[in-house]
Amino acid sequence: MEYYKQLRKYVGHQPLILPGSNVLILNDKGQVLLQEREPGIFGLPGGLMELGESFEDTARREVLEETGLYIGALQLCQVYSGPDYYVENSNGDTFYSVSAVYKTFEYSGEILADGVESVSLQFFSPTKLPDGIMVSYRKFIEDALL
Template identity: 50%
Template sequence: MGYIEELRKIVGTRPLILAGVGVAIIDDYGRVLLQKRRDGLWGVPGGLLELGESTEEAARREVLEETGLEIGELELIDVFSGQKYFVRLPNGDQYYSVTVVYRTHDIRGGELREDGEESLEVKFFFLHELPNELSPLFQDLVEHYFGS
């Protein structure tokens, strides 16, 4: 059982503040890697930190788990937090996410593939060809960082 599951046994569904990461992976053609999640929205790979894990370690772990790619150097883009990032899960669990977002061009290995659990599909997109169903975090990332 993971940290969050153990914490939920104590606090129930009450709101928590959870730290997470997201990674904008840019390929040699200038395309960004997006993943389609179970909620039908496209966004950058990422997830929540485990106890004792740095944000950089979490970023590399989540990317590998969700996309099959091994990444190296990371550049900090920004930290996204606040009321806009409140989440209420179907099971009633609630949380406010604080998400550290990185960018990388440093794809070191692996083979691009979805994990079938968190990533239903993974694909590189040019910014002018993004799907319509974007996560709020990725929409903010595009506006803030990519200037669209």
């Protein structure tokens, strides 16, 4: 079971601090790979840290799970945290996100949406992102690439 789900048994909907990683995977045209998480809602591959993982371990595991890609060298762009990253889910769970954002041009494997966490995967120009991209991911991309 995922670590944060174990914590929820004890704290209910009370705020948690949840660390995780996101990765800007860039192709040779400088386009960024976006994950369609549900129809019309886009984000970057990534997710929450599990016990014993580093931010880089989390990035690599989540990218593989969500895209089918193995990633090479990672460059840390920035770590995002604070009141702007407070989230209240529709089920009442609340948390503060701490997100390490990386970028890489090094990847191998076949891009494959798993149909569960990823509806589709597609490269986009950083200056022409889809309307349905979540606000935090737009900021991560703009800060890293523009």
